[in-house]
Structure formats: C-alpha cells, structure tokens
Amino acid sequence: MHVALSAIKIGSEAVSAPVALAPMAGITDRPFRRIAARFGAPYVVSEMVASREMLCDRSLSAIRLDVAQDTALAGVQLAGCEAHWMAEAARRVEGNGARVIDINMGCPAKKVTTGYSGSALMRAPDKALSLIEATVEAVSVPVTLKMRLGWDDETLTAVEIARRAEAAGIQMLVIHGRTRAQLYRGKADWAAVRAVVDAVDIPVLVNGDIIDVAAAGEALAQSGATGVMVGRATQGAPWVVGQIAAALSGADVPEAPTGGALRDVVVEHYEGLLECYGSAIGSRAARKHIGWWLAKRPDGEALRGRVIRSEDTAYVLRELSAYDWPDVVVGDDQVAA
Template sequence: MALCLGSQTIHPPVLLAPLAGITDLPYRRLVARFGAGLVVSEMVASQEVVQAQPEARARAELGLGDQATSVQLAGRDPYWMAEAARLMEANGARIIDINMGCPSKRVTTGLCGSALLRDLDLALDLIEAVVKAVSLPVTLKTRLGWDDTLLNAPDLARRAEGAGVQMITIHGRTRCQFYKGAADWAAIARVKQAVSIPVIANGDITDAATAATALRLSGADGVMVGRGAQGAPWRLAQISHALYGTPAPAVPQGAAFADMVAEHYEAMLSFYGPALGLRCARKHLGWYLDTAQAGAGARHAILTAEDPATVLRLIRSVLSDAGAIAA
C-alpha cells in the first residue's frame, strides 16, 4: 500500500514520529536505512529557524537532501510559518508537516502545538499560510482534542483538508492526557470518517500486533511509531514486513549489533561535536543496553564514561557478547 501526496509517495505507510531530542538526523537516517515510509524531523520553531538562532539552526540540520523525509514546523504566526516553509522548500524539503499536537507546557503556553486545538480559526490561518507559501505537500499532526470536553480533531481535519492539507496524523490522546493512559485508536475513526485524505494513527504503536489493532480500530491508512522504536531502529521495518509484505529487516546480533550501535554513536559525535554528542547519545545508548539486557555494571560504565574512545571500546566489548536481540 502506498500513499500519494502530490509528487511524493509514502511506501510503506509506516512513519517515524518526530520526538524532540531523539529523532535527530543520525537516528532518522538509521531508521530509514532499515526501512520506513517516511521519517519526520524534530519540531522546528518557525520564527527561530528563519532568524537562524543557534538552537533552531542546529535542529535545521534536517537531512533535506534525504529521501522520505518530512520537516515539521511549529509556530503561532502565519507570516513566520510561511517564511519557514519557503526556506525549507528552497533548501530541498520534500514535505512540510505542521505541528498542532505537541503537549509540552513550554510549547502550549506560547500558543503553539496542541494549544491551537483551542483556536481553530488561528490554526486554519497557519495552515492556509503554509499551503499558499509552498508547492510541496503539506501535512498536519495533531491530537484528538484539548481535553475530553473539546474533542474537535474531526472539525480541524475537515478545515485542514479544505485548506489543502494532504495527510493528517492523529495521536490518540488529548493534550491534557499528555502521554498518560492508553491511546484511543477507535476515536481516530471519527477523524477518518470526516475527511477523504489519508489519516495516520499514532500513539502506543510498538510492534506489528499493536499496529494492526490500531489500523483495525481507527480505519486509518497507516501508522506512526515513536517511542516503540527506541533502542530498536528496525521496528518500523518489522511492522512494514508484517502488515505490507516488505522485506523483513535483518535484526543485528552480537558483533553486528555492537557495530550498529558504535556507528550510531560515532554519527552523533560527528553531528553534535564530541562533548555534546557524548551527552546526547546517552539516552540512545541506554535504550540499546535495555534491548541487549546488559547488566547494571556494564550499563553504569558506558553511561558514565566521559571519553568517547572509552565508550566505543565498552560498546564493542559489552554488546558483542550480549544475548540474542529479540526480533
């Protein structure tokens, strides 16, 4: 199954979610190498990226020349959203995604992210500005609503489709749920019934079984995987194989697993620089150690080492001898 967004094709319809501080360029490239229909950048603040402030500039290392990559923008001002979209298109972006789902208080207090579910007129202004600014497909990611009394995702979806959005991803929680409780995949069906464009189900999708259930309950056209891929960059490819018959990924074992982790670590050092890269990589190393069921002593040694060469040596010695990595 393939989803066609203008000149862009998403196949298979299994997408990597944008996760702040996690789905950076090295990780997205690793997931894409195993197999993903689309990977989405970390959320980029529109005004800041246009004005080239340092943090936004670092996040703007977006892999714009990479295939199957979408750039996610956030903001509350139509002018800056349009300018950021134009900048991304000029630099080679293939798809622009608009964030109206981030629940972070830092984001919502700035009237961005899921706060826009409380002001659909402003949300529509932002969408229209981005769609008019670029010739690229524009997509939207949001939630079921602000809270249980304001479940207005179907209304937003209808208005977004009318403005030219070509695909919508729905996280099956409200903003006020944050990430608590269980994602309500059945509630996504109301959005699917409201529009004719593709709808992607997101939230608590961790493997082929949960993906299949999410699709059945929501009627969605595909799934987006976030935390389920932590420590297992092959997870999307496994889901794609089970649901859509794509080639099964070779889950690395032993020395091959150690080599993959070492390669990811070195890519992060190169991307961020040695000092920042060492710190940013620790969360990924922790997930890899969980996947390998490494002992507490090895975990402590790797995650507290301050010298990249020492970390690389420990990765190879610990993970090469790890037990079988569960497929």
C-alpha cells in the same frame, strides 16, 4: 487479522508504505533517521523546529532542518504560533530542500502550548487554520498536519480541524489518539481516530502506543486509518518502523540485529551523533540512547554506569565495542530477570 498496506502519495511524493517514524525532539535526528531508513522506514519526520527561533539562525535548528542526507523521504516539522513566522519558516525549509513540511499541533509541552502552538492550537481552531493556510500558501511542497484528538474530553476538535485543514490544502494527517489533557497517560484511543478518517479524503496515519506489528494491525483495524506512525517503540529499536512496514505490505521482514550486527548499529549511532553535533554535544545527546541500547541486557546496567556520563568518546566507543552484545532480541529472552 489481515491488513495489507500499499503505497500512498503525500501530495506529489510517493511513499512505499504508509508507515512512518514519528517526530521526537531530541531523538529523531539525522543519525537516528538514517538508521531507521536503513532498516526500511518508508517515511521519517525530523524533530520539531520552532519557526521563529529557526529564522534567528540558531545552529541547532540548522542541524534539525538538514534533511538533505536522508535516504528515506523525510518531512521537516515546524511548530509556531504566528502565521507570519510559519510561512517564513516554511519558505526557508523548502529552500533548503525539504520535500514535505509537517505542522505540529500535538506537542503538549508547556513551553510550547503557552504560546498557542503545539496542541494548544486544538482549542483555537480559527487560529490553527490561519497557521495552516499561511504555511500551505507559502510553499509548493506538500504540507501535512500532526495533532491529537483535541485539547480535552470537552474540546474534541480533531474532526473540525481535519475537515478545514483538508479544505486548506493539507495533504496528510497524523492523529495521536489522546487529548492534550491526557499527556501520555492512559491508552491511545485508536477507535476514536475513525471519526477523522471518515471526515476526510486525504491519508490519515493513526499514532499512539503502536509498539509492534500486532499493535499496528489492531490500530489500523480499529481506526480505519491509511497507515501508522510509530514513536517511542523505536527508542533503542530503530528497526521497528521498517519491520511493521514490511510485515503489513507482505514483504520480507528485516530481523532485529543481535550480536555483532547490533554492536555495529550501536557504534554507528554513537559515531553518527558525534559527527552530527561534535563530541561535546554529541556525547551528551548519546546518553539516553545508550540507556535504551543497554536496557534489559545482561550486565547492561553496569556498562551504562561506566560510560553514561563520560565525555571521553574514545573510551565510550571502546566499551561499547568490547561489550558482548547478546544473540537474542530483547523481549524474546529472560535477560531482564
């Protein structure tokens, strides 16, 4: 199947191809976004920031909001359950230089949904709209919305919310093809996203279970969406967004790094995390990434065991540098055997 993507606009912001790195709390921070952008991700989104907490000036929120150094266009994602706090947070984020603000209505986590934020808003469309309107009215930068198909199979509200969100001034939608009740189970229903695509005139990105170029093409064909957003497939492989964007726009596809080039990316990522958070928090933030970097690599499990809990950052760096990073792409080889 042949899908040719072209540039889009998110409000006033031009994006070379509608292929985006999904917001992932604890993952898509500044160091990760920087690497994804270098491999050609046209659009990236920050981790979710809780609007109310942010205004209490928690230092981690400040790091999550900082998109000033991003090289790709970066959206800042806000979550919240009160219009007042969403508007205040949006103003603050715009003041800090954000060029796009995204509203989270997809997060299924209990600590988020119990306060009627994240995906809980999918079963309260009027409430959802009050947050959307307050956010859009508070700022002049484009505001986008990320949501699921609905709360559960009986409450499929994505089309209603999409229509009303467009009327309220939302400039782009991202639809994860699952309900809240599904959490991450089953398979994302790309075809179900078509009803939203048909209901609005703004760009719609389809999301969920897109792992490579072939899946992206299939998701686009089934949904009719403008583009795709990719999350978990980038864990340990931040180049995947750039590869999909290039392949579907007819450009040269950047190769997944192997050998010494892969080592350089891993070291850059580790050092970036230390620089971003300081060594105590940074070395802990690196643990899951180290797990992904070393997954399915020869003797990767042994190295992981040696470094994963270490806070001796010089030791970890030495070990990661000394490791013989394989010259094959994971998946193209049998090293997992």
